[in-house]
Amino acid sequence: DSGVTQTPKHLITATGQRVTLRCSPRSGDLSVYWYQQSLDQGLQFLIQYYNGEERAKGNILERFSAQQFPDLHSELNLSSLELGDSALYFCASSEHASGELFFGEGSRLTVL
Amino acid sequence: GQSLEQPSEVTAVEGAIVQINCTYQTSGFYGLSWYQQHDGGAPTFLSYNGLDGLEETGRFSSFLSRSDSYGYLLLQELQMKDSASYFCAVRENSGAGSYQLTFGKGTKLSVIP
Numbered sequence: 001d002s003g004v005t006q007t008p009k010h011l012i013t014a015t016g017q018r019v020t021l022r023c024s025p026r027s028g029d030l031s032v033y034w035y036q037q038s039l040d041q042g043l044q045f046l047i048q049y050y051n052g053e054e055r056a057k058g059n060i061l062e063r064f065s066a067q068q069f070p071d072l073h074s075e076l077n078l079s080s081l082e083l084g085d086s087a088l089y090f091c092a093s094s095e096h097a098s099g100e101l102f103f104g105e106g107s108r109l110t111v112l
Numbered sequence: 113g114q115s116l117e118q119p120s121e122v123t124a125v126e127g128a129i130v131q132i133n134c135t136y137q138t139s140g141f142y143g144l145s146w147y148q149q150h151d152g153g154a155p156t157f158l159s160y161n162g163l164d165g166l167e168e169t170g171r172f173s174s175f176l177s178r179s180d181s182y183g184y185l186l187l188q189e190l191q192m193k194d195s196a197s198y199f200c201a202v203r204e205n206s207g208a209g210s211y212q213l214t215f216g217k218g219t220k221l222s223v224i225p
Contacts, residue, residue, distance in 0.1 A: 002154065033213070042199060042217035043155065048206060056206035058214075090154065094211075100145070101213055103154040
């Protein structure tokens, strides 16, 4: 158990819909990262937050947005969903100066 | 932008040694990490190289050469449970003490009896 909690674990929805994925980082970790992993693909970096502020942005679509709240949990919002958005979405947290990321178990999104 | 190259698949025999190479091109390089991911599971941290040289952790070792933009993960005394995907990841400074981790596409290691 990494200490990072993601909900929901599985989500099935239809094209055009909107979903919210939630992440609670490890106790004490200020930095949260979101990654997308499609079938047989690597981990695509989406976005990073540190203590409530956006710190780095990767290949995140305009239909996607995220935020980190004062209690440090983070949410990833995916809207106008397309079939290609079906993937495993991982949240990870770290101490800001550490190279080690602790990953949650992921949220598997299926868009039908 | 960043790019990382690693082999897509490697097969090795139980008890043997396998080396997974990783080359990278990036600006703001800070270090190289390795992660393991079993099918359906979450990536877990294996090792980190911030300086040139070899880091050893049990059966796993990792090497970095900054001048060659190259690193590798060495797995010794392979066990069946080592069958997994292995990702190299470049750690880059994303400002104000924060670090961004960019992952390669991963190497799927199959350990056979």
